Amino acid sequence: MAQVSGQVGSDPTLSGVNPLRTGVSGAATVTRRRAAGRRDNLLAFLFLAPAIVILSVFNFFPLFFSFYISLHNWRIRKVGFVGLANYAEALQKREFWQALGNTVYYVIGTVPITMALALFIAYLLFQKVRFLSFFRTVYFLPYVTSSVAAAAIWTWIFNARSGILNQLLSGTGTQLRWLLEPKGVFAMMADRVGLTMPSFLHGPSLALVAIMAVAIWHLLGFDIVIFLAGLGNINKELYEAARIDGAGEWAIFRRITIPLLAPTISFLTIISTIGAFKAFNEIYVMSLSTGGNSAKAGNPLGSTQTVVVYVYNQFYSSQRLGYGSAVAFLLFAIIFALTVLQLWHGRRREAM
Amino acid sequence: MATSSTTFGGARATGRPRPTRTPGQIAGRVATYLLLSLGAVGAAFPFFWMLTTSLKTRNEAVATRPSVFPANPQWGNYVEAWNTAPFGRYFFNTTFIAIMVVLGMLVTTVLAAYAFARLEFSGKNIVFALFLATMMIPFEATLIPNYVTITRLPNPGTLRLMGDFPFLAMAASWYNTYWALIIPWTANVVSIFLLRQFFISMPQELYDAAALDGCGHLRTLWSIMLPLARAPLAATIIFSFLGSWNSLLWPLLVTGKEELRPLQLGLTYFVNAESNDPQLLMAASAFTILPIIVIYFIAQRQFIEGIASSGLKG
Numbered sequence: 001m002a003q004v005s006g007q008v009g010s011d012p013t014l015s016g017v018n019p020l021r022t023g024v025s026g027a028a029t030v031t032r033r034r035a036a037g038r039r040d041n042l043l044a045f046l047f048l049a050p051a052i053v054i055l056s057v058f059n060f061f062p063l064f065f066s067f068y069i070s071l072h073n074w075r076i077r078k079v080g081f082v083g084l085a086n087y088a089e090a091l092q093k094r095e096f097w098q099a100l101g102n103t104v105y106y107v108i109g110t111v112p113i114t115m116a117l118a119l120f121i122a123y124l125l126f127q128k129v130r131f132l133s134f135f136r137t138v139y140f141l142p143y144v145t146s147s148v149a150a151a152a153i154w155t156w157i158f159n160a161r162s163g164i165l166n167q168l169l170s171g172t173g174t175q176l177r178w179l180l181e182p183k184g185v186f187a188m189m190a191d192r193v194g195l196t197m198p199s200f201l202h203g204p205s206l207a208l209v210a211i212m213a214v215a216i217w218h219l220l221g222f223d224i225v226i227f228l229a230g231l232g233n234i235n236k237e238l239y240e241a242a243r244i245d246g247a248g249e250w251a252i253f254r255r256i257t258i259p260l261l262a263p264t265i266s267f268l269t270i271i272s273t274i275g276a277f278k279a280f281n282e283i284y285v286m287s288l289s290t291g292g293n294s295a296k297a298g299n300p301l302g303s304t305q306t307v308v309v310y311v312y313n314q315f316y317s318s319q320r321l322g323y324g325s326a327v328a329f330l331l332f333a334i335i336f337a338l339t340v341l342q343l344w345h346g347r348r349r350e351a352m
Numbered sequence: 353m354a355t356s357s358t359t360f361g362g363a364r365a366t367g368r369p370r371p372t373r374t375p376g377q378i379a380g381r382v383a384t385y386l387l388l389s390l391g392a393v394g395a396a397f398p399f400f401w402m403l404t405t406s407l408k409t410r411n412e413a414v415a416t417r418p419s420v421f422p423a424n425p426q427w428g429n430y431v432e433a434w435n436t437a438p439f440g441r442y443f444f445n446t447t448f449i450a451i452m453v454v455l456g457m458l459v460t461t462v463l464a465a466y467a468f469a470r471l472e473f474s475g476k477n478i479v480f481a482l483f484l485a486t487m488m489i490p491f492e493a494t495l496i497p498n499y500v501t502i503t504r505l506p507n508p509g510t511l512r513l514m515g516d517f518p519f520l521a522m523a524a525s526w527y528n529t530y531w532a533l534i535i536p537w538t539a540n541v542v543s544i545f546l547l548r549q550f551f552i553s554m555p556q557e558l559y560d561a562a563a564l565d566g567c568g569h570l571r572t573l574w575s576i577m578l579p580l581a582r583a584p585l586a587a588t589i590i591f592s593f594l595g596s597w598n599s600l601l602w603p604l605l606v607t608g609k610e611e612l613r614p615l616q617l618g619l620t621y622f623v624n625a626e627s628n629d630p631q632l633l634m635a636a637s638a639f640t641i642l643p644i645i646v647i648y649f650i651a652q653r654q655f656i657e658g659i660a661s662s663g664l665k666g
Binding site for chain 2: 041043048054055057058059066069127129138139140142146148150155156162164167217226284285308312328329331336340
C-alpha cells in the first residue's frame with residue numbers, strides 16, 4: 001500500500017484537484033487510454049445514464065417547467081396563459097412580503113446564533129476535556145432526531161396551558177402564549193415598559209421566535225462537529241508559539257483561531273443560510289397544530305409563514321400551482337444569488 | 353510526539369502548566385465543565401421530558417402543575433399510541449422507502465462517480481459542470497413541477513395503490529405510489545462528488561495493476577474500488593438514509609392515502625389528531641426517534657466523520 005501510493009497518491013496537487021491530470025502518470029497509460037478512447041465514450045455514457053435520467057427528470061427539467069407553470073393560471077391543470085401576472089401579484093401582495101420577512105427573520109435569528117453557540121461549545125470541547133465523546137454524543141442527538149418528532153416534543157414544551165415552560169415561568173407571574181402568539185417580540189417588550197412600536201419594528205412573532213429556538217437546538221450539533229473538525233486542522237505549534245510570546249487566551253482565539261477557521265465559518269454560513277431559507281418541517285408541524293384551520297400552515301395569523309410554507313399553502317390549500325410556482329421561482333432566484341455570491345467570494349479568497 | 357517533548361522539556365522547569373495549576377486555570381477548568389454540562393442538559397432536556405411525559409397518565413400530563421416523574425409509569429401508553437394509528441404500516445413504508453432510496457442512490461452514484469473519476473469521454477467537463485449545477489436548484493423550489501410530473505408519469509402498475517383523495521385522484525400515474533416516494537431521491541450529486549473525490553485519490557498504480565491483470569472497468573470498480581471505498585460509502589449511505597427517513601414535505605404532496613404514509617407524515621397526522629393526549633404523542637415520538645438513535649449509536653463514528661469530512665470539502 002505504502003509502495004503503490006508513492007507517486008501520485010502522495011502528491012497533494014495531483015490527487016483530487018484535476019481529474020484529467022491524474023490519468024497522466026505514465027506514457028503507457030496514456031496510449032492505452034487513447035486506444036480505448038472510443039470504448040470509454042460508450043461505457044461512460046452507460047455509467048452516467050442512470051444518474052443523468054434521474055437528475056434530468058427531477059432536477060433540471062422541473063426548473064424550466066416551474067417557470068413555464070408560473071406563466072400560467074394553473075389550478076389542477078393548466079387553465080390559461082397569464083404572462084408575468086403571477087409574479088406581479090406576488091410582488092404586490094402583503095402576504096408574500098410578510099412571508100419573505102418571516103424567512104429573513106428566521107435566517108437572521110437562527111444562523112448567526114447557532115454558529116456562535118456552536119463555535120463556543122466546540123472551542124470548550126477542544127480544550128482537552130474529559131468525556132469529550134459523551135458531550136459530543138449528547139450535543140449531536142438533536143440533529144439525528146427527526147424534525148417532526150422534535151417539533152412534536154417542543155410543541156408540548158411550549159404548550160400554553162400545561163407546558164413545562166409556562167410552569168417554570170409561573171413563579172414570575174408571566175404566562176406566555178408561545179406558539180399561539182402572533183405578536184412581534186419587540187412589540188411585546190415595548191408593551192412591558194409602556195411604549196408602542198411602529199409596526200415595522202414589531203419583530204418576528206413570539207411563535208416564530210419559539211420555532212427558531214427549536215431550529216437552533218436541532219442544528220447545533222451539526223455545526224459543533226464541523227467546528228471541531230476545523231479546530232483539529234489548525235496547527236498546534238501556532239498556539240504554542242503564541243503562548244511563548246505571552247498571548248492570552250482571548251488574543252489567541254481572536255488572532256489565531258478565528259482567522260484560521262475562516263473557511264469553515266464561510267462554509268457553514270452559506271449552507272446554514274441556504275438551509276434556513278428552505279426550512280419547512282419544524283415550521284409546518286409547530287404552526288399546523290396550533291391553528292384552527294388544519295389545512296393551512298404558518299399560524300398564528302401567518303406570522304410563521306415562511307416562503308416555503310407559503311408555496312406549500314398555495315399548492316395545498318389554494319391549489320394555485322401557477323402562483324405557487326412563481327413564488328417558488330423567486331425563492332430559487334434568491335438562493336441561487338446567495339450560492340453564486342458564495343462561490344465568487346470563495347474564489348476571490350483562494351486567489352488572495 | 354507530545355509525550356517525548358514533555359520529557360525532554362521536563363529536565364528544566366519550562367513553566368509547563370501540567371503539574372501545578374494556578375487557581376485561575378482551575379477556575380477556568382471548572383467553568384468549562386459547568387458550561388458544557390449546562391449546554392448538555394439543554395440539549396438533552398426535551399428527550400427527558402418526552403420520556404417522562406410518555407409514562408404519565410393523561411391527568412398527570414395535562415395537570416396545570418405537572419410533576420417531574422409519573423406516580424406509576426404507564427407503559428401501556430406505548431401500546432395505546434401504537435394501536436391508535438397504523439404505526440406498523442408507517443414503519444414498514446419508511447424502512448422500505450429508505451432502503452430502496454439507498455440502493456438506487458448507490459447504483460447511480462457509484463457508476464457516475466467512477467465515470468467522472470476514471471473514464472475519458474467527450475464532454476466530460478461540461479457534463480460534470482451540469483451535475484454540479486443541479487446542487488444550486490433547491491428541491492423546495494421545484495416542488496410543484498415535480499408534483500405535476502409525478503401525476504403525469506405512467507404508472508408501471510406493480511406497486512400501485514389507487515388514490516382516494518377526491519380532487520387529486522389521478523389513477524394510472526405515479527401519484528400515490530412508492531415510485532413517487534423513491535425514484536426522485538435515487539440520484540444525489542453530493543454523493544457522486546464525494547465518491548469521485550475518493551476514486552481520484554486512489555493511486556494510479558492500483559488501476560494500472562488491475563488493468564494488467566485483465567480487469568475491465570466494471571470489474572475494477574466492483575472488486576477493487578468498492579471494497580476500499582467503505583468510509584465514503586458509509587457516509588453517503590447514512591446521509592441518504594437519514595434524508596429519506598426524515599423527509600416530510602415531498603411525501604405530504606404525493607401521497608393521499610394512509611397506507612402509503614411514511615413515518616414522519618404519519619406522526620404529523622398523529623400530532624394533529626391526538627393533541628389532547630400529550631402522553632400518547634410523546635410515546636409515539638419516542639418510538640419514532642428510537643430506531644435512528646440506535647443506528648446513530650452503532651454507526652456514530654461514520655456519522656461524525658462523514659459530517660466532518662463534508663465540512664472540510666467546502
